[in-house]
Amino acid sequence: MCATCGKSDATVSDESVDLKPSGYDGFSKEFTEEDVRWMRLALAEAQKAKRISPPNPSVGAVIVRDGRLLGAGFTQQTGGPHAEVMAMRDVEARGETVEGATVYVTLEPCSHYGRTPPCALALIEHRAARVVVATGDPNPKVAGRGLRMLEEAGVAVTFGVLSDEAYETNLGFMTRMTRGTPWVRLKAATTLDGFIALPDGCSQWITGEAARADGHAWRAVAGAILTGIGTVLADDPQMNVRLPGETAVRQPLRVVVDRHLETPTGAKLLTTPGGRVLIVTTSEGASHVERRAALEAAGAEVIVLDDAERAGYVDLGRLLIELAKREVNEVHVEAGAGLSGALLSADLVDELLWYVAPCVFGAGLSPLRLSPPASPGAAPRWRVRETAPLGGDIRIICRRN
């Protein structure tokens, strides 16, 4: 597994590894304010990769000598160069050389031959004097090997500069590597009094343009957009990334949980441009052989994931493992009350992306179908990560505690 690009033939590890504190004890953690400033620039480069690089992690690199920026780069699309190589090319394109320079990179350089030679080797060959790394490669087969390769070749290594920020940049990749499942973000848009639609189901539009554009920006960094058959039948969503005045570089996988295999072959998610379509059903659903064949003919992949404990339902936990195997780092859930409630009930959601429109309906559809807690205090509390105005609406981001 190349830590920088995520390309891998390795299967996902079942071991849960906490990267940040362990495995990197031997490396210098001495750094200056100047190192922090340059790493912040490398993180800004990494941000540019967010919509482009998945399933590869989003990595940024900057190359500096004598306090002067020589070049910068970030991870390209799958199969393209890694951040370090992009930064070295940038240096050379400016008529400079990497020799004796310091390279700041937001994730440990890779140490093995994948589709490209190891970045650590490239840094050695270009005679970098020092490599400063924010955070490590989470794959236990790699952890620290990239850094050791550098040190053994006489390159000075510093580890752990802005590691939390760097970890956050690749939350989904890190989660997939260490937990074997993607980061799951559940999106909802409600009124102040908690409705996602009027009693007749109409929800267009509760939030304003800014919130809706923001929703597409989140879709654009995801590896998959997940919804349920109820939403497909009710709203016929396209489930693609539509950015104002911009063409999406990459379209996430479109995933529908559809236990009875009811997705119409004319559904927009099958007929509009966008990511591949994965329909997840049960044995019962798959028994509708003609419907399955028609969906496959329409371009969808159909898989069966029966829930062993709840007959006739899809196993959502296994679905996430399946998505991780397909290199999905982040799952963006935009679903109705049934699927959203089921994911929450099964404790499969990492983050809530909640848009609140400052209006009230008095009655309507609720965002989540789940069993109420025994008492108000028994409801699991989420951690509020952010609350901010967005256009005329409010965006709230919560994380699992």
Add this chain to the structure above:
Amino acid sequence: MCATCGKSDATVSDESVDLKPSGYDGFSKEFTEEDVRWMRLALAEAQKAKRISPPNPSVGAVIVRDGRLLGAGFTQQTGGPHAEVMAMRDVEARGETVEGATVYVTLEPCSHYGRTPPCALALIEHRAARVVVATGDPNPKVAGRGLRMLEEAGVAVTFGVLSDEAYETNLGFMTRMTRGTPWVRLKAATTLDGFIALPDGCSQWITGEAARADGHAWRAVAGAILTGIGTVLADDPQMNVRLPGETAVRQPLRVVVDRHLETPTGAKLLTTPGGRVLIVTTSEGASHVERRAALEAAGAEVIVLDDAERAGYVDLGRLLIELAKREVNEVHVEAGAGLSGALLSADLVDELLWYVAPCVFGAGLSPLRLSPPASPGAAPRWRVRETAPLGGDIRIICRRN
């Protein structure tokens, strides 16, 4: 009407007056950065009066000579001295004199004899050289008279320094004076999915201690706390101000909308320390003569406000006029879905004070009973004034657009 203290025998005007732009054209609006800094200090003094001064407006004053602070003060409880007098006393207590000094005051000094002589006259007698005023007295009988009295006596007057901030300090007083009704703030505490209680009605506690303490701080600045009979019967609230480690200086009027006159004489709002109790009922409710007598014997005042258009219901618009006549500047609504929804439907709410706990119930009681709009876009939008974390919860403040 004394602009500084709000004491008045004048009836509330039906005229709506927009204070800030008009009526003060003749006064100098030339001021320096230094004036702004001193006025900010006067506004900080005014804040200290917020829990103490109602129904009088919360006013602050600072007195300055040669760039040196000589004294400061704020409005005391009803019957006590006004801010200017408090500041002048402070100056004298420090062995200084007001002569030749500049007085910064957040509201136009009063110009007539109420329970105390006019503040404008006191400023003249103490030979203040200049008076800088943030905003004017909203009573059309007074507007500008305090300033003119000063100018005619040779005191330099500057008007309009931080007027928006000063207006905000006394929003309720201003509203009562210009509109004839109090500022109405509706409080709710919901889960992320919009529930105020579990399906069984249990709501203790959805939000944490910080949010609940914040709710009491808002109660403490209100002139009345308003609820409905449903809440009284279900939750038996005390409806008083309870501040951690602090004794409330003033307790707001407790108001119950109770159309059938069902408030139990043993209700906590009648038996616990707190403000006076006003029960607002209909002719039908008042026809229960014994119950009315028992409630009055228990200390409550009972009034009848029949809704002419909705037989058997209380006229909420008239209730607000009634509360304004009782010198209530701000009404703090903590009610169930029925009364809250009725106030919103009648467009009687100025501000939403919305606490959101980062948890979900899946099912439960909704905060508002009202008719849904014809379409999502037809729901009136509120203006988000603030959204911020509070303890582990979120506080959202919206204003009517």
